[in-house]
Amino acid sequence: xxxxxxxxxxxxxxxxxxxxxxxxxxxxxxxxxxxxxxxxxxxxxxxxxxxxxxxxxxxxxxxxxxxxxxxxxxxxxxxxxxxxxxxxxxxxxxxxxxxxxxxxxxxxxxxxxxxxxxxxxxxxxxxxxxxxxxxxxxxxxxxxxxxxxxxxxxxxxxxxxxxxxxxxxxxxxxxxxxxxxxxxxxxxxxxxxxxxxxxxxx
Numbered sequence: 001x002x003x004x005x006x007x008x009x010x011x012x013x014x015x016x017x018x019x020x021x022x023x024x025x026x027x028x029x030x031x032x033x034x035x036x037x038x039x040x041x042x043x044x045x046x047x048x049x050x051x052x053x054x055x056x057x058x059x060x061x062x063x064x065x066x067x068x069x070x071x072x073x074x075x076x077x078x079x080x081x082x083x084x085x086x087x088x089x090x091x092x093x094x095x096x097x098x099x100x101x102x103x104x105x106x107x108x109x110x111x112x113x114x115x116x117x118x119x120x121x122x123x124x125x126x127x128x129x130x131x132x133x134x135x136x137x138x139x140x141x142x143x144x145x146x147x148x149x150x151x152x153x154x155x156x157x158x159x160x161x162x163x164x165x166x167x168x169x170x171x172x173x174x175x176x177x178x179x180x181x182x183x184x185x186x187x188x189x190x191x192x193x194x195x196x197x198x199x200x201x202x
Contacts, residue, residue: 016069023065023093024200025172029193033089034077036068043078044068046092061100061171065093083154085182089193094171101168106132109162110145113175124151139166140199148180157183159194165201172199 014031029035036044046066055062070077070088082088090113096104110132111117120126129146142163149156158177164170174197176190177183183190 018067018069018089018091019198020065020067020093023172024202025065025091025093025174026196026198027089027091027174027193028196029069029089030071030189033069033071034073036070036074040074040078041066041068046090055097059097059099061094061096063092064095065091067091081154082177083156083179085179087176087178087182087186087190089174089176091172091174091197094173096164096169096171104164104168106134106143109143109164109171110147110160112162112171112173113160114147114149114156114158116147116149119149119151124149129157135161135163137163137199138201140164140172140201142172144194148183150180155180159190161194161197163199170201172197 015028016031016033016035017026017028018035019026046068052062068074068088068090070086072086077084077086077088080086092113094112100108116126127148129148133144135142135144140163142161144161146159147157156177157180158175160173160175162171162173174194176193178186
């Protein structure tokens with residue numbers, strides 16, 4: 001993971017630039033946010049070598065890069081999870097296996113991190129907060145979505161951008177969110193963070 005601290009031009013507020021030169025993605029978060037370590041990612045069950053091996057063997061997609069950052073220390077975020085009252089950003093890069101390539105669609109792009117259809121079928125109240133926007137960045141194509149998911153015990157709202165390359169063998173995703181009330185209170189910051197997502201294929 002690459003994390004570089006810098007200053008916004010003409011502004012005293014610092015930002016932290018996150019990303020991976022090997023995977024070709026960059027985005028920035030507020031300078032006082034906390035960045036997860038590999039051990040933190042394992043605690044969130046965001047990385048599992050066994051799951052990756054199984055996905056590879058069955059021709060499904062698997063993550064090759066993950067970055068998690070938060071407005072609070074990661075240990076506190078781990079206690080309240082992603083549905084808590086603290087904004088977070090989660091970026092992932094996937095290698096798309098043959099099975100997922102064959103079924104790739106705008107719908108599957110939006111469901112990569114949080115499968116809203118499955119959540120709705122399980123009884124959660126799912127609302128799309130704005131129409132799906134088509135995103136075009138050079139040869140990359142994808143979607144920008146905003147959803148809220150409310151269950152009997154928790155709520156989650158997030159904004160997510162997903163991009164795939166012309167070969168459809170790689171997928172870049174960045175999501176930012178928190179509980180529904182937190183999302184509305186911090187939306188300007190969340191939206192600004194998502195708009196910094198920069199992807200380069202090759």
